Amino acid sequence: MIEDPVLAQEWLPVCLSAELKEQLLKVTVAGEYVVVFRSEGGVHALKDVCVHRGAPLSLGKRKGDCIVCPYHGWEYDRGGQCVKIPQLDPARVIPPKAHTQAFGCEERYGLVWVRLLRSDGRFPIYPEVESGALRLHATMGPYGVKAAAPRLIENFLDVSHLAFLHEGYLGAPEHPYISDHDVHWIDGRGVSDDILIMQPNGDGRGREVQYRYVYEILSPVCVKFTKTDTETGDVVSIQLCVQPNEERRSAAYFLVTSNFDVDTQAFVSYQELIFKQDVEVLENQKPEELPLDLQLEMHLRSDRISIAYRSYLKERGVRWGVIYG
Numbered sequence: 073m074i075e076d077p078v079l080a081q082e083w084l085p086v087c088l089s090a091e092l093k094e095q096l097l098k099v100t101v102a103g104e105y106v107v108v109f110r111s112e113g114g115v116h117a118l119k120d121v122c123v124h125r126g127a128p129l130s131l132g133k134r135k136g137d138c139i140v141c142p143y144h145g146w147e148y149d150r151g152g153q154c155v156k157i158p159q160l161d162p163a164r165v166i167p168p169k170a171h172t173q174a175f176g177c178e179e180r181y182g183l184v185w186v187r188l189l190r191s192d193g194r195f196p197i198y199p200e201v202e203s204g205a206l207r208l209h210a211t212m213g214p215y216g217v218k219a220a221a222p223r224l225i226e227n228f229l230d231v232s233h234l235a236f237l238h239e240g241y242l243g244a245p246e247h248p249y250i251s252d253h254d255v256h257w258i259d260g261r262g263v264s265d266d267i268l269i270m271q272p273n274g275d276g277r278g279r280e281v282q283y284r285y286v287y288e289i290l291s292p293v294c295v296k297f298t299k300t301d302t303e304t305g306d307v308v309s310i311q312l313c314v315q316p317n318e319e320r321r322s323a324a325y326f327l328v329t330s331n332f333d334v335d336t337q338a339f340v341s342y343q344e345l346i347f348k349q350d351v352e353v354l355e356n357q358k359p360e361e362l363p364l365d366l367q368l369e370m371h372l373r374s375d376r377i378s379i380a381y382r383s384y385l386k387e388r389g390v391r392w393g394v395i396y397g
């Protein structure tokens with residue numbers, strides 16, 4: 073059952089590419105049970121329910137480009153069409169109704185992505201990685217978080233928590249002020265003005281530097297920031313892609329990039345340390361769903377980006393993990 077037709081039209085990450093090998097993998101995305109698998113023809117995703125008696129196909133076996141249901145052996149091709157029913161008289165044709173739903177499935181940036189409903193929604197491309205301006209060092213995740221996807225996204229876009237929750241790392245309470253900025257909508261993407269932030273240890277290499285941050289909203293569950301060291305021009309950019317599992321359970325993936333060499337393991341550990349600080353708040357925020365009615369919480373000018381994100385979810389009609397008030 074498609075629980076949120078807006079989210080269902082987006083490309084949603086479902087697992088790391090590296091996790092998907094020979095096996096059939098059961099994933100939950102936006103409340104939907106999906107089986108993903110890899111064959112010579114690429115990656116594929118089907119609804120994880122056999123139309124015969126509802127057995128999960130993910131318990132079955134892969135056979136070439138097909139999945140064999142574990143219960144009575146019906147075989148489905150990657151388009152979801154049943155191509156073999158062992159109990160059927162071979163003289164009879166397989167009814168076209170013997171068909172399970174096939175979903176869009178793509179592999180990119182070390183992730184497998186699924187789109188539940190066909191749409192003209194665009195893939196969250198990372199242009200700087202495509203052009204080679206930034207190098208993708210790691211695809212981090214999945215980090216399971218007991219929080220609604222929009223809460224995770226808003227946290228990532230929240231500039232003013234850096235000086236407090238991430239004190240000593242991404243900010244300092246002596247520099248709480250956030251330079252004024254707006255969000256502009258360019259070709260469906262929300263892009264913030266530059267924001268200057270003083271960070272004692274912004275990239276884990278231990279230097280106090282002022283960074284110029286730009287935040288981007290790419291989809292309801294995919295956002296990124298690009299920060300430039302104002303002294304050296306070094307750039308770090310991280311894209312957060314959230315897999316909404318259940319309404320209050322999500323998995324986060326981070327695409328970590330930069331234009332300079334990094335010790336990948338140290339860089340990843342540093343990001344994990346930061347995210348752990350976020351998770352502690354995220355799993356305890358009230359209400360659990362993100363309130364879209366601006367009357368429900370208090371806002372400052374420094375909350376501009378999260379306000380823009382909330383308005384965007386409202387305009388798009390997202391229902392997942394939000395409260396309209």
Ligand code: FES
Nearest residue numbers: 122124125141144
């Ligand atoms: Fe799948 Fe019967 S339930 S073949």
Ligand code: CO
Nearest residue numbers: 227237238350
């Ligand atoms: Co944070």
